Amino acid sequence: MGRLTGTDPSLLRRINSAVVLHALRAATAAGRGTGTGRPGSVDEAEKPGAATLTDLVGATGLSRPTVEGVVEGLIAGGLVTEVPADVETRRQGRPARRFRFRAEAGHLLGVEVGPHRVAALLSDLDGRMKGSAQRAVTVDAPAEERLERVRTTVADLLRRSGVARDSLRAVGVATPGIVEADGTVRLCTALPGWTGLPLGERLGRSFRCPVLVENDANAAAVAEHWQGAATxxxxxxxxxxxxxxxxxxxxxxxxxxxxxxxxxxxxxxxxxxxxxxxxxxxxxxxxxxxxxxxxxxxxxxxxxxxxxxxxxxxxxxxxxxxxxxxxxxxxxxxxxxxxxxxxxxxxxxxxxxxxxxxxxxxxxxxxxxxxLLGEAAVATGALRLALDHVEEELFAVEGTVTARRTRSR
The missing domain is CATH 3.30.420.40 (ATPase, nucleotide binding domain)
Incomplete structure (x- = not known):
C-alpha cells in the first residue's frame, strides 16, 4: 500500500465520507420507532428520520460544499437517498432537501452451526432483523451434510425474505471449536469431521462477500453484550x-x-x-x-x-x-x-x-x-460480527491508513 499523507485527497474524501455517513445513519436511526428488532421478532421500523444539509454541516463541522459533494457521492453509491417532502411542507415554500441512510441497501447474515441444528438470522445494515430460519441436524452428521444444511437453510431464508444473495455485505458464522484467523477450525470435538475444516473458505464459495468465522461461545458473549443480559x-x-x-x-x-x-x-x-x-x-x-x-x-x-x-x-x-x-x-x-x-x-x-x-x-x-437471548445468542453474535465488519468498512477512518485485515476479529 502506498504511503498516505495528511494532504492525500483520497484519504480526505474517505474521512469526509465516513463522517457524513455516520451522521446520516445516526439521524436516520433517531427518527425510527420503538421496535426492538430482536432475534425471533421481525419488527419493521417506523418511518426513519432524515437530515438536511444544514443538519449535517452542524453535526460534522465540514463545509456545506464538502457535505453536499459527499452526499451526492453517497447517493450515487446507493447508501443514501433523498427523502421527498410531504405535501404540507411543500405548501409552506421551497423545502430544504432531506436525506437518510439506506439501511436496506444491503443485508447481513448470522449463522450458527451447532451439534443439533443450523440457524440463520437476516438483518439490514442497521442490524434490524428481517427474518430467521433453522433446521435440525443430527449430532453424528458428517461435515459435508452439515455444510449442505447451512446452504439450504440460508437459501430458504433468503427466498422467504425476498432478499437477493448479492445483497449480502457480510456473513458471520459461529461454531464450536478453536477457530483460526482465516476461518479454519483448528480443533473441534463436538462436530464430526470439523477439526481442520477450512470453514470460512468452504462457505465463502456460496457468497460474494466476506465470511467471518468465530467460536460459538465468543459469538454468544458478543450477542449478550449487544442485545442481551450484559448490555x-x-x-x-x-x-x-x-x-x-x-x-x-x-x-x-x-x-x-x-x-x-x-x-x-x-x-x-x-x-x-x-x-x-x-x-x-x-x-x-x-x-x-x-x-x-x-x-x-x-x-x-x-x-x-x-x-x-x-x-x-x-x-x-x-x-x-x-x-x-x-x-x-x-x-x-x-x-x-x-x-x-x-x-x-x-x-x-x-x-x-x-x-x-x-x-x-x-x-x-x-x-x-x-x-436473555437463549438459543438465539450464538446466531445473534455471528450477526453482530458481520455488522462490525460492515461498520468498519463504512465508518472506520482507521481502515484507510492501515492494511485491511482478512478477517474482522
Whole structure:
C-alpha cells in the first residue's frame, strides 16, 4: 500500500465520507420507532428520520460544499437517498432537501452451526432483523451434510425474505471449536469431521462477500453484550453451559480470543487433575452415561429433584465441575457479570448454586445471570460480527491508513 499523507485527497474524501455517513445513519436511526428488532421478532421500523444539509454541516463541522459533494457521492453509491417532502411542507415554500441512510441497501447474515441444528438470522445494515430460519441436524452428521444444511437453510431464508444473495455485505458464522484467523477450525470435538475444516473458505464459495468465522461461545458473549443480559457491561464472561462447557469473555467491551483463539476453552480443564469424562460425571449407575445427550442429562436432573440419591450425587459432581471451570475464568478476569447460556442454563438448580459456590472461591464474586437471548445468542453474535465488519468498512477512518485485515476479529 502506498504511503498516505495528511494532504492525500483520497484519504480526505474517505474521512469526509465516513463522517457524513455516520451522521446520516445516526439521524436516520433517531427518527425510527420503538421496535426492538430482536432475534425471533421481525419488527419493521417506523418511518426513519432524515437530515438536511444544514443538519449535517452542524453535526460534522465540514463545509456545506464538502457535505453536499459527499452526499451526492453517497447517493450515487446507493447508501443514501433523498427523502421527498410531504405535501404540507411543500405548501409552506421551497423545502430544504432531506436525506437518510439506506439501511436496506444491503443485508447481513448470522449463522450458527451447532451439534443439533443450523440457524440463520437476516438483518439490514442497521442490524434490524428481517427474518430467521433453522433446521435440525443430527449430532453424528458428517461435515459435508452439515455444510449442505447451512446452504439450504440460508437459501430458504433468503427466498422467504425476498432478499437477493448479492445483497449480502457480510456473513458471520459461529461454531464450536478453536477457530483460526482465516476461518479454519483448528480443533473441534463436538462436530464430526470439523477439526481442520477450512470453514470460512468452504462457505465463502456460496457468497460474494466476506465470511467471518468465530467460536460459538465468543459469538454468544458478543450477542449478550449487544442485545442481551450484559448490555452496558464492559467486563463479561459468557458460559455456554453444557456437557463440555465453553466460555467467551469481553474485557472493556472487547472480545478476548487469546493468542491462538483458544481463550475460554474451559471444557478442557478437567484434564488438569479432574480426569472424569462428562459421561462419567453424570452417571447414576457407575457405568458411563449413554447416550450422552441433553435428554439424558435432563432426566438425571429430574431424578435428583425427586430425591434419587445417585442422581443427586451426579448433579453435585456436574455442578462442582462447572463451578471449577467458571471460577478459573472469574479469578483470572474479574468480570462484573457472568452470563450463563446454553441448554444446561435451563435446568432447574444451576444458577443459584453457581452463584453461591463462586462466592466461596472468588475474591470478588460476580453477578451470575441467565442469558436473555437463549438459543438465539450464538446466531445473534455471528450477526453482530458481520455488522462490525460492515461498520468498519463504512465508518472506520482507521481502515484507510492501515492494511485491511482478512478477517474482522
Amino acid at each position: 452496558g457491561t464492559g467486563d463479561v464472561v459468557f458460559v455456554l453451559a453444557g456437557l463440555s462447557p465453553g466460555a467467551g469473555s469481553l474485557i472493556a467491551g472487547r472480545l478476548h480470543r487469546g493468542f491462538g483463539g483458544a481463550a475460554g476453552e474451559i471444557g478442557a480443564l478437567h484434564l488438569l487433575g479432574q480426569e472424569a469424562a462428562p459421561e462419567e460425571v453424570l452417571s447414576t449407575t457407575g457405568e458411563p452415561l449413554h447416550p450422552l445427550d441433553e435428554e439424558q442429562v435432563a432426566r438425571v436432573f429430574a431424578l435428583a429433584r425427586e430425591g434419587d440419591d445417585r442422581a443427586r450425587e451426579a448433579v453435585s459432581r456436574f455442578m462442582r465441575r462447572l463451578v471449577h471451570d467458571v471460577a478459573t475464568l472469574v479469578l483470572a478476569l474479574d468480570p462484573e457479570v457472568v452470563v450463563v447460556g446454553g441448554w444446561a442454563a435451563g435446568l432447574d438448580g444451576v444458577l443459584a448454586p453457581l452463584q453461591e459456590e463462586l462466592a466461596r472461591y472468588c475474591l470478588r464474586p460476580p453477578e451470575v445471570i441467565q442469558s
